[in-house]
Amino acid sequence: MDKLEIKNIYMNYHSLKKETEAIKNISFNVKEGEFLSIVGPSGCGKSTLLNIIAGLLEPSNGKIFINGKNIKNSPPQIGYMFQKDNLFQWLTVWENVILGLKIQNKITTERTKKIEQLLHNYNLWDFKDHYPRELSGGMRQRVSLIRTLAINPDVLILDEPFSALDYQTRLNISDEVFTIIRNENKTTIMVTHDISEAISMSNRIIVLSKRPSTIKNNLNIKFDDKFMSPLERREAPNFRIYFNMLWKELNS
Incomplete structure (x- = not known):
């Protein structure tokens, strides 16, 4: 069952001199209890998209549905x-x-x-x-x-939640946060610049292009044991395969 539906989202910023297209026709769904990460180049609009999903920004066009209800009419x-x-x-x-x-x-x-x-x-x-x-x-x-x-909350949004922590603490706390979210079965969307973090925590990763943002890839992440912790996933053989795939996608 889809918890969240993002349909044809556009976001344009206006100034006295010009109009800047930030997000262009982005659509995806998130299932109940799914952990989705969004990665992309700096300045591509990842946090802007999160703010639109959260209802903090109104898109230039498009709709967001949570539990089948338009968030514009029924704030989640x-x-x-x-x-x-x-x-x-x-x-x-x-x-x-x-x-x-x-x-x-x-x-x-x-x-x-x-x-x-x-x-x-x-x-x-x-x-x-x-x-x-x-x-x-x-x-x-x-x-x-x-x-x-x-x-x-109906949906949990994480915006670079570990970036202020040192590396060792990031590894430990990502394990702890992942465990809490899994135990509470929360539908989660995370934005991160850290490819390894995204792979180790997510069921699926969406890769955004440079501005104006479009979806370049929508990648399912699967490990042999679905109960593996983020730290254990980093040691799995297919972790490096996903890492290389996303690295090439982001740098192509």
Whole structure:
């Protein structure tokens, strides 16, 4: 079943001097529970496309459907995880995690229990009264993700979520984030410049062209064991095959 439908999206930017075509006729679907990554050259419009899907930008043309409903008429719950964790330094882990629900006035006993369960499941319960400055970078990213999941989003969007972390932490936290997303069965779209990251975490990768962006490739990623972690995928024989294929696609 398709959770998300992107149909014939165009995006043009206007200035006094000219019109710039950023995105040109992009269409694809994302299935329930699928993890899709989007890669492409710098400045090709990847983040712009994410913002359109999230309803933060209105496209020049085209439509977005989530659960069969046009987001223009029926705004969905979108969980957006940015490059930086954006945790509020003066709030505890618990206060940060429930903030979205508090703003939406949706704090209930059931939702509170769900958050408690998430914190327990992902080794953050003992840190619920700590402040962000007392946490490692990887723990902060986990808190940020759980805060995003707390609102029970229809679609989870990750915009370069690990780029602010050092390489070793990126590898570890990508494993942890992948596990959380898989366990919660969230439909996810991630933008990344890191080909290895995309291959190790995704069910499918869309390759965008230079501006104006079009879809150059729509590649299914398959490993022998579908339960492999991102770190384990990096050691799989076909990992290098996918890497070389995407590298050539991006540099052609």
